[in-house]
Structure formats: C-alpha cells, structure tokens
Amino acid sequence: MIIPVPIKPGDKIRIVAPAGKLKKERVLPAVNWLRGKGYRVEIGKHVFSSHFQFSGTDDQRLYDLQEALNDPDTSAIICARGGYGTVRIIEMLDFAEFKRHPKWLVGYSDITALHLAIHNLGIASIHGTMPPFFFDKNGAGNENLNSLMNLIAGKNTVYEFNSEAKQRSGKASGELIGGNLSIVTSLLSTKYEIETEDKILFIEDIDEYLYHIDRMMFQLKFAGKLEKLAGLVVGDFTDVKDNDDTFGQTVEEVIWDAVKEYDFPVCFGLKAGHGDINLALTFGTKWELNVRNEMTILGTKL
DSSP states (O other), X not given: OBOOOOOOTTOEEEXXXXXXXXXXXXXXXXXXXXHHTTOEEEEOTTTTOOBTTBSSOHHHHHHHHHHHHHOTTEEEEEESOOSSOHHHHGGGOOOHHXXXXXXXXXXXXXXXXXXXXXXXXXXXXXXXXXXXXXBOTTSOBOHHHHHHHHHHTTOOOEEEEEOSSOOBOEEEEEEEEEEEHHHHHHTTTSTTOOOOTTSEEEEEEESOBHHHHHHHHHHHHHTTSSTTOSEEEEEEEESOBOOTTOOOSOHHHHHHHHHTTSOSOEEEOOOOSSSXXXXXXXXXXXXXXXXXXTEEEEESOO
C-alpha cells in the first residue's frame, strides 16, 4: 500500500466538492484557518456552484476533482462535504497522474466511494472531517480537526473508547478499510467493491431504518465480506429510524447478529462518522485493535 507523504506548512491543499452543494460561509472559515497555519489552499473553481442538490453539474464537479488529482504540487485533497453525487462522476475519473503523484484524499459519508476506488489502487486515504465541521460552536478547532491534522501530518494515533453493547474480545492487526455502510454495500459487484480479507472493517451510517441496516449487514455477509475479517470496528449510526411495526433490535444487536458466528474481535462505540465527534482514520494503513470486554484500544501503533 502506498502511503502519501505527510503534509507540512507550505504544502498545497485543494478543496473540492464532488457531491452535495454548500455555501461559502461553511467552507471559508476552514480555508482561512488552514492558510493561517501556513498551508497553501486552493478552492476548486466550481465548489460553490449549484445544480439541483449537487455542487455543480457532473462535468463541473468532475473538472475540479480531476484537476486536483492531476496536480503534482498538491499534497492533500479535502472534500468540502458529502451528501450524494460522487458515484455519478467516479467512473469518468482518470487516476493515472494520481498514481504517479499520490496525495491524501480526505472526506467521509458519500466520499466513501472515492476511498474504495483509491484503496483498490493501492493508495491510502483519510476518513475524516470536512470543512463545515472543523470548529466547535465557539469557532475553535475541535477534536475532529485535531485528529485529522495529526493523521495527515503522519503522527501516530491511539483511540480508547468504551461500549455497553455486547462485544467480542480479542486482538487484531491489519489494514483499516470501510466507511459509510450504505455506500460500501451499494458498490458490491462493481470494480469498486470492497476487499476485506485479513483487514479491519470500519462502518458507520446516518438516517437509515433498522431493517435497512439489517439487510445491508446480511448483504455483506452473503457477499463473503465478513467471514475473513481481521476485526470489525463500528462507529456512529446516527438518526436511526424504525418503522411502525418496530424492528425489535438495537443497531448494535442488528450488527452483532450478522457477525456472531465468527471469531474476530468486534467493538462498538468509536466516535467516527456523522456524530458531533468524528475522529479521523487512515484507510489502507495498518492499525492494531485490542478489544477487552467493554474497553477498546485502536491505534496506528500500540
């Protein structure tokens, strides 16, 4: 796996919006903060464009992302937001120059499609916060931003967290992969399909019905994506919905049902995904997982 070079002040960061539209005031404070830290920041030409729910037409969003991928002077590409739309342009992307000049790709949610494509090229990326979520309500850099900047600068990272849900104790090490569960399952049986054997899978999601989550977990299972995992890390499942019939299980119980027959470690409670805290994770790099009853330690070096 190719790991892009850690970034430092003076390096160029490009901001692009391959999916949903957003307003300038949600991005410019982050741009100013990065510039204040000494980074050269360029905003894609069409980041603030609007085409229905998208940040510009498919061609406009493709242009900005392709330009960033091609630029040998760019050290990191930070996506401005998720939403929906990345899958509409991913097939038209040319990764030839990106493979010659790898750089960090940062984002989450709908950006999972890009993580999967890049991972299958053999290049690491970062599942992390995006510009609208860099700061707390007082305008100060938050835990999301701090964890992202630590990882993108190449610093070792260790997260410790607890969960009251049923977990499976054990230790594992391997490449961390995954992202948004809905995106991961939607790309099965495509050339962007996730490869999970001997890897630690991370999943999260938002605004899904419990029975949808159950269906997606069994879809992963039937596709053979669970049985050979090194470990499973479950992040935030926010704004989960139930139907009128009441599904009868929690999110944790739904996920446990799909993996209970295996023997790899399983943990819940990592603050990563669509919650207020969204800790950054490098996909494609080696992480170590230690699940001990209710407590879990996940780190790039333990």
